Structures are given as C-alpha cells and as structure tokens.
Amino acid sequence: MASRKKRVAIIGCGAVRVGRYPDRQESELALRVIRDALGDARISKKQIEGLFTTPDLQGNIGLQTNLLSEYLRISPKSMVEICCGAIAGGLTLKYAADEIQAGRIKIALCYGAVREASIDWFKNLTRGHGWSMIEPTALQPYAAYGIIWAYALSARRYMHETGATEEDFALAAVRNRKNAAGSPVAAFTKRMTVDEVIHSRPLASPIKLLDSAASLDGAAAIVIAAEEVARDLSPRPVYLLGWGLHHDNSCVIPTDDCRKSISHFTATREAAKKAFQSAGIKPNEVDVAEIYAPFSSHELIIPEDIGWYRDGEMVKAIRDGETEINGKIPINTDGGLTSRGHPWAATPLYETINLVRQLRGEAGSIQVKNAKIGLMHCEGGMMNNGLVMLFGRD
Amino acid sequence: MTSRPNYLKPTNLESPSARKFWEGLRAGKFLAPRCENCGELFFPPRSHCPECLGDGFAWEELSGRGTLYSWTELSFVPPEFDAPLLLGLVELADGVGRVLARITGVTADGLYIGMPLIIRISNHSDEMALYHAEPLRPE
Numbered sequence: 001m002a003s004r005k006k007r008v009a010i011i012g013c014g015a016v017r018v019g020r021y022p023d024r025q026e027s028e029l030a031l032r033v034i035r036d037a038l039g040d041a042r043i044s045k046k047q048i049e050g051l052f053t054t055p056d057l058q059g060n061i062g063l064q065t066n067l068l069s070e071y072l073r074i075s076p077k078s079m080v081e082i083c084c085g086a087i088a089g090g091l092t093l094k095y096a097a098d099e100i101q102a103g104r105i106k107i108a109l110c111y112g113a114v115r116e117a118s119i120d121w122f123k124n125l126t127r128g129h130g131w132s133m134i135e136p137t138a139l140q141p142y143a144a145y146g147i148i149w150a151y152a153l154s155a156r157r158y159m160h161e162t163g164a165t166e167e168d169f170a171l172a173a174v175r176n177r178k179n180a181a182g183s184p185v186a187a188f189t190k191r192m193t194v195d196e197v198i199h200s201r202p203l204a205s206p207i208k209l210l211d212s213a214a215s216l217d218g219a220a221a222i223v224i225a226a227e228e229v230a231r232d233l234s235p236r237p238v239y240l241l242g243w244g245l246h247h248d249n250s251c252v253i254p255t256d257d258c259r260k261s262i263s264h265f266t267a268t269r270e271a272a273k274k275a276f277q278s279a280g281i282k283p284n285e286v287d288v289a290e291i292y293a294p295f296s297s298h299e300l301i302i303p304e305d306i307g308w309y310r311d312g313e314m315v316k317a318i319r320d321g322e323t324e325i326n327g328k329i330p331i332n333t334d335g336g337l338t339s340r341g342h343p344w345a346a347t348p349l350y351e352t353i354n355l356v357r358q359l360r361g362e363a364g365s366i367q368v369k370n371a372k373i374g375l376m377h378c379e380g381g382m383m384n385n386g387l388v389m390l391f392g393r394d
Numbered sequence: 395m396t397s398r399p400n401y402l403k404p405t406n407l408e409s410p411s412a413r414k415f416w417e418g419l420r421a422g423k424f425l426a427p428r429c430e431n432c433g434e435l436f437f438p439p440r441s442h443c444p445e446c447l448g449d450g451f452a453w454e455e456l457s458g459r460g461t462l463y464s465w466t467e468l469s470f471v472p473p474e475f476d477a478p479l480l481l482g483l484v485e486l487a488d489g490v491g492r493v494l495a496r497i498t499g500v501t502a503d504g505l506y507i508g509m510p511l512i513i514r515i516s517n518h519s520d521e522m523a524l525y526h527a528e529p530l531r532p533e
Contacts, residue, residue, distance in 0.1 A: 157507070
C-alpha cells in the first residue's frame with residue numbers, strides 16, 4: 001500500500017573521501033560537506049529549517065547542532081543529535097523525513113562528521129575502563145577491542161549452517177574492492193585477490209584483516225525536502241519511497257534465548273519487510289543496494305535477511321557474481337564498508353549518497369544501468385537494530 | 395611472574411547488581427538470579443528481572459553444562475591473556491540461554507560446534523575469580 005503522506009526527496013549531497021583527517025576538527029569536516037550539499041541542492045543555508053546529526057563522541061556534550069547553527073548562522077525550527085549506535089546516520093534521514101511529513105519544516109539538512117581514526121577510545125577498553133555497551137559479567141574480561149568477536153561468532157555459525165567457506169566471504173571483500181575503484185569517496189581502491197584476503201592477518205577467526213572495515217574519518221551531508229519544494233529546486237529529486245525500522249531487544253549478540261539465531265537477524269528481516277510494505281514494492285524490484293556489512297561474512301548474511309535470497313543461497317550467488325554491478329542485484333557498488341572505509345555513524349549517509357548518484361545516473365564507471373529503485377540498509381548494535389530505506393526516482 | 399598489566403579487578407568489573415555473582419565465583423560457584431516475584435531464572439545477572447522488573451532474587455547454582463554454539467579464535471587479546479584466545483558461545487543446559495566464555499583445555503583444531511563443554515571457575519588473581527569453559531570429558 002503506497003503511502004498517501006506527502007513525499008520527501010533528497011535534493012543535495014556532499015561527502016569527503018573516507019580516510020584520515022588528523023588535523024581537521026569534526027566541525028570543519030561538517031562545514032565542508034554541508035557547503036557541498038547546499039551547492040548540490042542549489043539552496044542557501046538560510047533555507048535550512050531542520051538540522052539532524054550523528055553523535056560526536058569527542059566532547060561537544062550534546063551541543064553539536066547548537067554549535068553548527070552558530071557556525072552556519074542559521075536558526076533551525078527542528079534539530080537533534082541522534083545517538084543510537086551506528087544506525088544514527090540513517091535515523092537522521094528518518095527523523096528529518098518525519099518532521100517534513102508532519103508539516104513542521106520543508107527543508108532539512110542531515111549530516112555526520114566522524115573522526116574515529118584520530119582517537120583511541122577503543123584502546124581504553126583494555127585498560128580497565130568498563131564499556132557500558134556490553135554486559136560486564138558476561139563479556140568484559142575477554143571481549144575487548146570493539147565487537148569483532150560478535151561478528152566472528154555469527155560468521156562461524158553461518159558457515160556451520162550453510163556450508164559457506166572463508167573463500168566465499170573473501171569473494172565479497174574482493175567484489176567490494178573492485179567496485180571501490182570507481183567511487184569518489186572510497187578509502188581503499190587497490191585491487192586485491194581472494195588469496196590475499198585469505199592470507200591477510202588473522203583477527204578473530206574466521207575474520208581476517210582484509211575481510212574487515214577500517215574505522216576511519218569521514219563526513220557526509222544530505223539535503224532532504226518536501227516534494228513540492230524538491231520539484232521546484234531539483235532537476236532529479238530522489239524520493240524516499242518507504243522505510244522500516246526494527247530492534248530485536250539484544251544489545252549485541254543474542255544470549256538470553258537459545259532459539260534466537262546469530263546467523264540471521266530478525267531486525268534486518270522485519271525492517272526490510274516493513275520497508276517493502278510501506279513502499280509497495282517487492283525485493284526483486286530493487287535495482288541497486290547498499291548494505292551495512294562491517295565484515296565480509298555479513299555481505300552474505302544481510303541479502304538473505306533482506307529477502308533477495310533464501311538462507312544459504314548467497315553462497316552460490318556470491319560465487320556466481322550475482323551481486324556484481326552487472327549482476328542480478330548489484331550490492332555495495334562503491335566498495336561497501338570494507339573498501340569505502342567506515343566512519344561509523346556517517347556510514348549510512350555515505351551509503352545513501354551512493355544510491356542518489358546511482359539513481360541520478362551520475363555514478364560513472366560504477367553506474368548500474370537504468371537504476372530506478374535503490375535500497376539502503378544500516379544497523380546498530382551487531383545487527384539487532386535495523387533500518388531499511390527505499391529510494392526511487394520518477 | 396612477569397609484570398603484565400592487570401586491569402581485571404573487582405573495581406573495574408563488578409557492578410553492584412552483579413556483586414553476588416562475583417562473590418559466588420570467588421566461592422567456586424556459578425550463580426544466576428531467580429526472580430522472587432515471577433520465578434524467572436536469567437543470566438547474566440542484572441539489577442532487575444528482565445521479565446517482570448522485580449528486584450528481589452534468590453541465587454541458584456547452575457550446572458554450567460552446555461554445548462558449543464559458535465566460537466572464534468582472537469588473535470589480539472586483552473593484556474592479561476596470551477594470544478590466541480578461544481572465545482565460545484555456549485548453550486547452557488540450565489535454561490538461561492547462552493554464555494560467552496573463554497575456552498581452555500583444547501585448541502582451535504579440536505573444537506567443533508555441538509561440542510559438550512562445562513563452565514569451570516579459576517582464580518585470576520588474589521581478588522578476582524573468572525569463569526571459563528572447557529571440554530566436558532566423561533567421568
């Protein structure tokens with residue numbers, strides 16, 4: 001059932017190449033991409049009525065949007081810094097769209113500026129600093145250095161259930177790297193082979209270095225507007241067709257119930273189902289997709305949860321190249337998290353910007369022919385909080 | 395003993411709501427709270443029952459028996475441990491779901507999903523006891 005609510009559209013994008021910006025403040029990166037997004041949308045900063053951003057963990061104590069409003073000399077009617085794991089970038093778009101659809105504002109700016117490579121808060125985890133994100137009793141002694149161990153347990157279980165091999169995971173990493181060469185923002189563009197992935201440094205078996213997304217710095221901004229404004233301003237607005245959001249009550253990996261899967265995720269499945277329902281389209285109508293897989297193993301898991309494949313079928317699909325740019329369902333055409341790099345909270349904005357380029361027909365060498373419908377998936381908290389958004393052009 | 399760093403201290407790890415659990419470990423017992431209001435037995439221990447939000451508990455000793463649901467070999471580990479470290483997700487037979495635990499007494503080559511394991515307790519230092527899983531061998 002297509003929604004009768006007023007539609008919203010993306011009319012401008014800006015992003016810096018993912019990498020290391022040790023001598024740049026978050027606010028400087030933010031202003032750079034905001035300027036680019038405003039230019040792309042052909043609007044003035046004075047037209048920004050809503051300001052939505054991702055967390056800054058480095059100490060603006062929640063006053064980031066206040067600060068940016070001063071730097072921009074704007075007075076938004078609606079603004080918020082959204083903190084909800086790495087799904088935050090996607091949620092800025094959702095809440096901006098909500099505000100526009102509620103009629104409170106007409107144009108919103110969503111942005112995220114992340115400098116993770118420049119800080120070392122993960123290191124503190126091994127120095128006696130507790131991490132309230134995880135359960136001290138169950139995990140704290142061993143599970144230092146982020147949550148790679150949770151993805152590793154998930155990957156191993158998927159291998160056990162489907163017969164997938166480490167080579168199959170490596171194929172996804174290699175696909176991403178090949179695609180990244182055509183991306184204007186990817187951090188890693190040098191071609192690599194399955195053999196190189198397999199023989200890269202072991203981190204948390206079966207995950208190795210080249211299966212992994214590097215935590216890096218980045219900034220991205222998107223201008224989103226009510227349909228009537230978008231039509232006036234933009235020659236090629238990209239419409240939000242529908243979205244779905246679902247949280248499956250586990251913070252990291254499900255431990256409280258032996259019936260819960262760790263190789264497939266209810267949150268992704270429910271979010272995708274709701275997104276397709278609200279947009280009134282079917283999974284096989286998607287022309288190009290961006291999925292949030294911090295490790296190559298989950299490049300196989302997520303497409304099954306979204307509904308393009310049944311459980312275990314991605315093993316054959318990745319071997320057959322079905323997710324390549326010219327394949328049945330092109331996935332992560334700009335390198336995905338593993339090759340674009342992963343400025344965590346901003347990553348969903350990077351994903352969306354690549355879809356906008358694809359749907360506008362501006363993606364150059366990575367262009368999917370005649371792409372009309374794009375899917376963006378992102379998550380927070382090890383796949384247990386999922387957001388799926390569908391975008392399309394007229 | 396070399397002077398390797400030790401950040402695994404009660405002050406860093408033992409949240410007030412789980413103090414009885416850690417005290418239990420020091421006494422050689424693997425405990426879980428049972429809610430005095432609704433009867434739910436759950437793990438890990440928390441301040442409130444996740445089912446009914448009750449906050450009064452009786453503490454029960456678990457068998458710690460289970461089977462390996464998934465595992466990973468960590469190549470980089472906290473400073474208190476030697477790499478590589480095996481981390482397992484163990485399905486407990488006690489009805490409290492799964493528990494994450496370091497696995498000892500076996501190498502990665504010897505591990506398989508479905509392997510019978512049991513939770514054991516050992517002293518990490520004078521003030522701290524930790525639990526781990528090891529293969530359950532026929533007695």
